[in-house]
Amino acid sequence: MWQITYSVLPLLLIIPIVFPIGNSREPLEDNLLREDIEWSCKSDAECTAQGSTCKEERCECLPGYVYNDDMTTCLRVATAYGDACEETIQCSRYLFTGGKCIENACVCAPGFHYLHGRCYETVELGNKCKNDGECHTNREFGSTMCDNGICKCRAGFYQREYRSCRPAALSVSEECFIDLDCKFNENATCVKSTCALNENEGNYYETLNASFRLTKAGDKDAETVTEWSDCVKDSDCNIHKNAICGTSGKCICKRAHFVPPKLKNKVCVPEIGEPCNADDQVTIANTICKSGTWNCISNKVASTTNQECLKATRVYNNSCQLDEHCYAFGPDAICNNKKCLCNENSHFMKEQQFCWMNRGVGDSCKTNEDCYIEGLSGKLVCTNNVCDCSEGTHLNSAGTTCINSRAELGMYCELDEQCYRSNSVCTDNVCTCKQNYYELKKRCYPGINATCDVNSTKPNECQPRHTICSSGVCTCREGYVDVSTTTCLPKMKYGEVCSHDAQCNSEIPNAICASNSSHSSSMKFCSCPEDRQFRYSECLKKKLLGESCTLRSECYLDFDQDRAICMNGVCTCDWQYVQVSDTSCQENLAGRLLAPNGAIETFSRTSLPILSISLILLLDLIRWA
Numbered sequence: 001m002w003q004i005t006y007s008v009l010p011l012l013l014i015i016p017i018v019f020p021i022g023n024s025r026e027p028l029e030d031n032l033l034r035e036d037i038e039w040s041c042k043s044d045a046e047c048t049a050q051g052s053t054c055k056e057e058r059c060e061c062l063p064g065y066v067y068n069d070d071m072t073t074c075l076r077v078a079t080a081y082g083d084a085c086e087e088t089i090q091c092s093r094y095l096f097t098g099g100k101c102i103e104n105a106c107v108c109a110p111g112f113h114y115l116h117g118r119c120y121e122t123v124e125l126g127n128k129c130k131n132d133g134e135c136h137t138n139r140e141f142g143s144t145m146c147d148n149g150i151c152k153c154r155a156g157f158y159q160r161e162y163r164s165c166r167p168a169a170l171s172v173s174e175e176c177f178i179d180l181d182c183k184f185n186e187n188a189t190c191v192k193s194t195c196a197l198n199e200n201e202g203n204y205y206e207t208l209n210a211s212f213r214l215t216k217a218g219d220k221d222a223e224t225v226t227e228w229s230d231c232v233k234d235s236d237c238n239i240h241k242n243a244i245c246g247t248s249g250k251c252i253c254k255r256a257h258f259v260p261p262k263l264k265n266k267v268c269v270p271e272i273g274e275p276c277n278a279d280d281q282v283t284i285a286n287t288i289c290k291s292g293t294w295n296c297i298s299n300k301v302a303s304t305t306n307q308e309c310l311k312a313t314r315v316y317n318n319s320c321q322l323d324e325h326c327y328a329f330g331p332d333a334i335c336n337n338k339k340c341l342c343n344e345n346s347h348f349m350k351e352q353q354f355c356w357m358n359r360g361v362g363d364s365c366k367t368n369e370d371c372y373i374e375g376l377s378g379k380l381v382c383t384n385n386v387c388d389c390s391e392g393t394h395l396n397s398a399g400t401t402c403i404n405s406r407a408e409l410g411m412y413c414e415l416d417e418q419c420y421r422s423n424s425v426c427t428d429n430v431c432t433c434k435q436n437y438y439e440l441k442k443r444c445y446p447g448i449n450a451t452c453d454v455n456s457t458k459p460n461e462c463q464p465r466h467t468i469c470s471s472g473v474c475t476c477r478e479g480y481v482d483v484s485t486t487t488c489l490p491k492m493k494y495g496e497v498c499s500h501d502a503q504c505n506s507e508i509p510n511a512i513c514a515s516n517s518s519h520s521s522s523m524k525f526c527s528c529p530e531d532r533q534f535r536y537s538e539c540l541k542k543k544l545l546g547e548s549c550t551l552r553s554e555c556y557l558d559f560d561q562d563r564a565i566c567m568n569g570v571c572t573c574d575w576q577y578v579q580v581s582d583t584s585c586q587e588n589l590a591g592r593l594l595a596p597n598g599a600i601e602t603f604s605r606t607s608l609p610i611l612s613i614s615l616i617l618l619l620d621l622i623r624w625a
Contacts, residue, residue: 049073063247066093078106079252081114081305095119107304114306115141115273117256124162125151126366137165139301139327141273142293154291158183160354162366163331167290167298169195177298178314178328178353190314193298228266242268258307260284270294271306285309301327313340316348330355347372361395361402363387376401407431409439436474438463438485447485450474464488481506492526494534499524510539535561543571544582558583 039059041047047059049067051074054060061067061074068075068087075086078094083106085091091099091106098112098119108119113136123134128149135144135151143157143165153165160166160180168183169176173194182188182195189196228240228251237243237251246252253259253268260269260283269283270276276289286300286309296302296309301324303310313325320326320340326333332346332355342348342355349356349369359370364385371380371387379390380402389395389402396403396414404411407418409431419431423444426432433444445463446452452461452469462474466488469475476488483489483500492503494511504511504526511534513524528539535553542556543549548569555564555571563577563585573585580586 063249066090077247079246080106080258081108081117082106097121114304117254117271123151125153125159125165126162127151137163138331139296139324140165140167141295141302142291143167156291160352161330161356163357164354171195172197175298177312180353240266240268242270256306258305260307272296272302272309273306301325316340316350316353329353332357347374359387361387361389361399373400409433409442409444436485446474448474448476448482448488449485494526494537496526497523498526508534508538533561545571545573545579545585546582547571556583557585560585563587 039047039052041054041057041059044054047054049059049061049071051065052059052061052067064077064079065074066077066089067073069089075090078085078091078099081095083090083094084104085101085106086104088099088101091101093099095106095108095114096118098108098121099106100109102109108114111122112119113122114120115133115136120133120136122136123129125135125137125144129135129146129151130149132144132146135146137143137153140157143154145152145154153159156168157165158168166178166181167175169181169190170184172184172188173196174182175193176182176190176195177193179189181190184195185197187197228243229236230249231237231245231251232249234244237245240251240253242254242257243251244254256271256274257268258271259266263269263283272284272287272294274294275292276294277292278289280289282288284294284307286297287294288297289295299312299314300309301312302308303324310322310324312328313320314328316329317339319338320335321338323334326335326340329340329342329348330346332343333340334343335341346355346357348354356369356372358372358374359365360373361371361380363371365371365382365387366385368380368382371382373380380387381390382388392405393402394405395401401412403414403418405418406420407413407426409419409421409424411431412429413419413426413431414429416425419426421431421442421444423434423437423446424431425434433439436447436450437444438447439445440463446461448462448464448467450462451472452474454469454472456469461469464474464486466477466480467474468477476482479491480488481491481502483502489500489503491507492498492513494504494508498504498513501511501513504513508526508528510528510532511526512529514527514529515522516525516527528534531542532539533542533556534540540553543554543566544556545564549555549566549571550569552564552566555561555566557564563574564571565574566572573579576588577585578588
């Protein structure tokens with residue numbers, strides 16, 4: 001039965017809205033398709049929508065057509081699942097709520113399923129329902145029922161997750177498809193579609209070829225409507241069985257019926273999933289009347305149009321061509337690169353042979369198995385029908401994993417508060433000892449430079465050897481220097497054996513601990529870097545002859561350091577020495593000087609002033625000569 005209401009829009013456009021009442025499976029009344037929109041007119045010229053005419057002073061689309069969204073053309077209303085379309089209104093007029101035009105084909109929208117020639121909103125097992133049609137499990141027709149307002153598996157079927165009811169085999173040789181179907185013995189397996197005991201399946205692998213694809217607009221062989229002889233009333237179509245007189249005046253199949261392509265006589269037969277009697281003739285290959293409903297045999301699966309039985313894949317990760325081939329693993333199983341796999345919203349549970357839906361923290365659940373996040377390190381549990389992290393853990397800030405509420409050293413963290421050990425902090429998402437503390441036996445102990453209590457009665461307030469608590473800070477004892485948070489080593493002098501630079505430069509500024517070329521062993525000694533020299537108990541910067549300086553001690557010679565001086569800010573040889581290289585000053589023997597006539601004259605430092613005066617007088621004589 002149908003109820004019609006009208007909505008009044010601007011320009012006096014009146015749109016009839018059709019609502020199904022109850023669970024009627026009757027076809028949509030033809031006159032409802034003929035009544036579209038009230039568009040007043042006097043002639044065809046006023047009906048600007050393509051395909052419309054002026055009839056009885058009203059613009060109308062032809063019977064079986066409907067205006068598109070912007071009222072510019074008339075579109076053909078679908079009469080079957082998979083019909084070609086341009087807009088959703090073409091689909092919803094036939095498939096009702098949930099009918100949608102996707103990729104130019106009339107199908108059921110996500111969250112809906114196709115059954116009895118229309119789309120139903122899918123209700124999971126255990127949830128509230130109004131009729132059997134809402135209770136849908138993946139391609140197993142007649143396996144569910146709406147019992148006292150709750151979706152359940154019918155007797156003789158067993159439940160997997162909340163979207164699958166499969167027939168249960170209760171003895172050897174009963175029909176099956178997957179091992180799990182054989183419910184009478186946990187060791188029973190499904191071999192060649194029958195249950196057996198102590199049978200070895202071997203490496204079963206099957207290759208499937210696509211035998212059916214959903215008809216899309218523009219397909220070479222697309223035929224979305226089957227029409228025959230002219231008719232005026234439904235009785236004119238009795239010759240075709242299960243047929244009615246369509247709005248175009250041609251016989252068409254009733255809802256949820258079709259003409260098989262290979263059937264020679266044009267007779268409408270019921271789709272898979274429709275009611276049947278045990279003695280009804282099989283009209284679709286590989287179908288069987290089971291529990292009063294047409295179903296595919298155990299190793300087959302219904303196509304998306306419910307008009308063909310396809311070969312099904314029974315081993316996960318095996319060959320496939322279409323998503324339907326993977327139906328045995330649930331509605332979230334897909335054919336990806338010709339392999340049956342779970343989609344991104346589910347994970348494969350081997351013991352159930354099912355792509356179980358992923359439910360994260362905060363999602364509803366019934367058992368712990370429902371709660372799952374891909375890559376999660378922690379374990380989710382179902383608490384009060386809500387997925388949550390297990391006791392002692394909580395969800396991280398990104399909402400991707402459960403982290404420990406009380407994290408040990410070395411464990412993942414996001415906040416310092418999670419690291420419950422004394423003197424521990426969260427560093428780079430890992431619980432570690434805070435600065436100047438070190439880890440020992442899963443605890444953080446004060447190291448060098450850590451705070452301490454000088455009045456503490458605890459023995460060894462500062463843990464590392466050779467440390468004391470001084471002024472509230474753990475420091476090395478006199479004569480020792482810290483080389484790490486946990487180690488104090490003795491200070492060393494120049495030339496003494498060492499292991500760390502700190503042992504040397506704590507006593508000798510700028511000194512390092514390095515190997516000595518004069519020793520063949522691997523021992524190291526306190527020494528100066530290559531660009532420094534040891535003078536006056538420290539490593540001073542090397543200044544070569546001719547380089548700038550501030551102190552005499554900076555001027556460097558390979559030997560006899562005292563021969564160099566810093567004069568006028570430049571390293572030079574002292575008066576009684578002459579430079580022979582940038583690192584060497586040679587003694588000026590007896591202070592000899594080459595005379596103008598080539599003779600060697602000797603002089604002392606005290607004779608320099610006399611020599612200078614003589615040279616000046618000589619120059620004056622030359623100038624006045």
